[in-house]
Amino acid sequence: MSVRSLLPEDRNSRRLLLAFLVTVVFMVAEVIGGMISGSLALLADAGHMLTDAAALLMALTAVRFARRKANARHTFGYLRLTTMAAFVNASALLLIVVLILWEAIRRFMTPEPVLGGTMLAIAIAGLFANLLAFWLLHQGEEKGNINVRAAALHVMGDLLGSVGAVGAALIIMYTGWTPIDPILSVLVSCLVLRNAWGLLRESxxxxxxxxxxxxDIDKLRKDLSLTIPEVRNVHHVHVWQIGEQRLMTLHTQVIPPHDHDALLGRIQHYLSEKYKIGHATIQIEYGVCEMYDCTLNDAAAISAASGQGHHHHHGHDHGHHH
Structure with missing residues (x-):
């Protein structure tokens, strides 16, 4: 199986690395600023940036691993690592949201004095850092790489946190009303929660x-039969995804063609063009499929096979279209 072009992954790596460095530098700045100003908001935002840095490092590692070539032990290479990293990142985001909410409740009940001016200066610097990191990652979203999107979501949550910190600093400076700080952090948490849940489900x-x-598997089966006249009964269909690559296996009963390979090529071309399935393994049959595994996901095949005689032969063809 050929691995996708390495170029998009290289661009993703470079952007992830830059975003990681930007995040680490400003995380340190926020910790120092938070201690000087006594702002829990900045320290909480620094904590958020720490998890961003961890998420970016994980994403970067996963992208590097995904570029490793397939071997006899891992025939799909390491593409699945990117999905696993996205899953862990999404889980971490949900945990962060819970911690932010807990801290917000605590701060709401016992407000603490804050140096608004220092807080504002650091919050604005953090905002620009997050904008830069988010821009870098958004540029790197090559065809919806789930892993880069996971890292971008972390930074977006942090970006909203910085906006909140700037707003809170301004309100504290002009009115001295400290409860605005936890209120804004709760609103940010709700936005992060929505994104994290979607990513968790997808990964x-x-x-x-x-x-x-x-x-839609049923639609795919019907479409294939309607588009290619020789194709009669499409069954035992499996479609899945590894990284950004879609894979498929199917059995199809056909009218014996004049040119066997040409028919196989037409089926592969259709799947590639219409459904973006770049790697399809197709078994062509001239009789009714009576193999035990045909019945895995096609009850109709059982009744069809039981009503038929045993005079048939199978053509086993593995077509790979990249």
């Missing part, structure tokens, strides 16, 4: 070898 679905969301 979990992929880890379970789920069918990609945009693909």
């Amino acid at each position: 979990f679905h992929e880890l379970l070898e789920g069918t990609p969301q945009e693909i």
Whole structure:
């Protein structure tokens, strides 16, 4: 199986590395600023940036591993690592949200004095740092790389946190009303929660070898039969995704063609063009499929096979279209 072009991954790596360095530098600045000004908001934001840095480092490692070539032990290479990293990142985001909410409740009940001016200066610097990191990652979203998106979500949450910190600093400077700080952090948490939950569901679905969301298996079976006249009965269909690559296996009963390879090529071309399935393994059959595994996901095949005689032969063809 050929691995995707390395160039987009290289660009992703470079952007992830830059975003990681920017995040670490400003995390240190926020810790120092938080201690000087006595602002829990800045310290909480620094904590958030620490998890961002960890998420970016994990994403960077996963992208590096994903570029390793496939071998006999790992025939798909390490593409699945990116999905696993996204899943861990999303889980970490949910944990962060819980900690932010807990801290917000505590601060709301016991407000503490804050040096608004110092807090504002550091919060604005942090805001620009997060804007830069978010821009870098947004540029790197090559065809929706789930792993880069996970890192971008972390930084977006932090970006909203910085906006909140700037707003809170201004209000504290002009009115001295400290409870605005935890109120804003709760609003930010709700936005982060929504994004994290979506990412968690998507990465979990992929880890379970789920069918990609945009693909309707029943429609695919009907479309294939309607588009290619020789194709009669499409069954035993499995579609899944590893990294950004879609894979598929299917059995199809056909009218014996004049040119066997040409028919296989037409099926592969259709799957590639219409459904973006770049790696399909197709078994062509001239009789009814009576193999035990045909019944895994096609009850109709059982009744069809039981009503047929045993005079048939199978053509086993593995087509790879990249």
